[in-house]
Amino acid sequence: MSGVRMAEGVPSKQMAQVIEKTGQPVVFKEIPVQKPGPDEILVNIKYSGVCHTDLHALNGDWPLDTKLPLVGGHEGAGVVVGMGDLVDDWTLGDYAGVKWINGSCLSCSFCQQADEPLCAKALLSGYTVDGSFQQYCIAKAAHAARIPKECDLEAISPVLCAGITVYKGLKESGARPGQTVAIVGAGGGLGSLAIQYAKAMGLRVIAIDGGDEKKKMTAELGAEHFVDFMTSKNVVSDVKAATEDGLGPHAVILVAVNEKPFQQAAEYVRPRGTVIAIGLPAGAYLRAPVFESVIKMITIKGSYVGNRRDSAEAIEFFRRGLIKAPFKTVGLSELQKVYDLMHEGKIAGRYVVDTSK
Numbered sequence: 001m002s003g004v005r006m007a008e009g010v011p012s013k014q015m016a017q018v019i020e021k022t023g024q025p026v027v028f029k030e031i032p033v034q035k036p037g038p039d040e041i042l043v044n045i046k047y048s049g050v051c052h053t054d055l056h057a058l059n060g061d062w063p064l065d066t067k068l069p070l071v072g073g074h075e076g077a078g079v080v081v082g083m084g085d086l087v088d089d090w091t092l093g094d095y096a097g098v099k100w101i102n103g104s105c106l107s108c109s110f111c112q113q114a115d116e117p118l119c120a121k122a123l124l125s126g127y128t129v130d131g132s133f134q135q136y137c138i139a140k141a142a143h144a145a146r147i148p149k150e151c152d153l154e155a156i157s158p159v160l161c162a163g164i165t166v167y168k169g170l171k172e173s174g175a176r177p178g179q180t181v182a183i184v185g186a187g188g189g190l191g192s193l194a195i196q197y198a199k200a201m202g203l204r205v206i207a208i209d210g211g212d213e214k215k216k217m218t219a220e221l222g223a224e225h226f227v228d229f230m231t232s233k234n235v236v237s238d239v240k241a242a243t244e245d246g247l248g249p250h251a252v253i254l255v256a257v258n259e260k261p262f263q264q265a266a267e268y269v270r271p272r273g274t275v276i277a278i279g280l281p282a283g284a285y286l287r288a289p290v291f292e293s294v295i296k297m298i299t300i301k302g303s304y305v306g307n308r309r310d311s312a313e314a315i316e317f318f319r320r321g322l323i324k325a326p327f328k329t330v331g332l333s334e335l336q337k338v339y340d341l342m343h344e345g346k347i348a349g350r351y352v353v354d355t356s357k
């Protein structure tokens with residue numbers, strides 16, 4: 001057996017954005033194209049969304065080391081151009097997505113119950129294995145996302161992390177149709193998708209972020225209220241006042257990259273409400289007053305990406321035309337400029353990179 005099936009025309013070299021040293025700008029350079037292992041597929045990445053997680057990886061923000069040198073990126077959408085000899089459920093030419101969970105052991109107690117993001121051996125795209133800021137990327141066949149052929153690869157790429165993550169977080173919140181969620185960081189990549197998923201799930205949205213551009217965008221996406229954290233004199237009372245009975249939202253989805261709202265959410269969430277922490281600001285702590293948390297019976301939970309089923313469901317919302325979030329596309333060669341804008345908090349929605357440029 002030859003071992004590997006490859007489409008014609010796959011080159012041996014490609015362009016990629018490489019992190020050579022943590023804390024330094026990414027380097028756009030030529031690197032070899034990897035060969036898929038027996039249980040892997042090779043995806044010709046066409047587009048990749050740029051997540052704030054990629055910037056955390058570049059900056060070394062988290063208490064978890066990255067591979068080095070590292071190709072970042074985990075919102076890769078492309079075409080299957082190769083596969084190992086154990087792979088029998090993908091076909092060359094299929095559309096595939098490279099998401100944050102690149103692979104997992106599939107046999108530990110977490111994998112057995114479809115909590116595969118909790119697998120101690122999970123491989124993380126663009127963090128512990130090379131990710132989607134290259135033209136050809138490897139993913140485990142069992143974990144790569146299946147993208148239907150009618151989907152636009154450019155528009156769907158942000159769904160592969162941002163979409164899956166906020167959809168999972170909204171489910172974890174337990175908020176029911178007709179109830180209200182506050183989305184903190186609503187003008188960013190995860191936030192803009194969270195508004196769209198919340199709306200599609202029948203929820204009402206209070207957007208919290210800063211500046212007029214994000215205010216306008218969140219209203220267009222379907223948020224009923226906007227609280228500007230940069231100008232509000234009292235975020236807690238403004239969020240409560242945005243609910244009809246003044247008692248606060250049923251759930252809070254925290255996707256900001258700033259510690260303050262993680263210490264504020266318990267104060268404005270409704271009694272019996274749920275606070276979902278998703279954003280991962282460096283060195284931050286959650287904080288809540290014990291007295292109010294107890295007498296209001298508040299739930300505070302973390303939510304981490306999604307499993308394969310969550311991913312398929314999030315993609316299906318997109319395929320049905322329910323998820324339309326704004327994005328801007330630039331060439332892969334311009335990735336550092338995207339990081340600079342992200343660092344300054346200047347991105348409304350998501351940036352996507354086109355790997356052919």
Ligand code: 8ID
Pocket residue numbers: 050051052053054056161162165184185186187188189190191208209210229255256257258260261277278279280281303304305342345347349
């Ligand atoms: O599985 C997970 N838990 C997961 C998955 C994917 C991403 C977690 N994340 C994390 C990222 O690592 C990052 O820490 O979610 C966070 C948000 O990622 P993003 O949406 O890609 O970041 P962004 O586009 O920069 O958006 C952040 C928004 O937060 C706003 C900013 O204005 C921006 O629009 N924001 C900030 I900074 N402080 C705020 C505040 N105090 C705030 N909004 C409201 N109140």
Ligand code: ZN
Pocket residue numbers: 051052053054074100161162
């Ligand atoms: Zn991400």
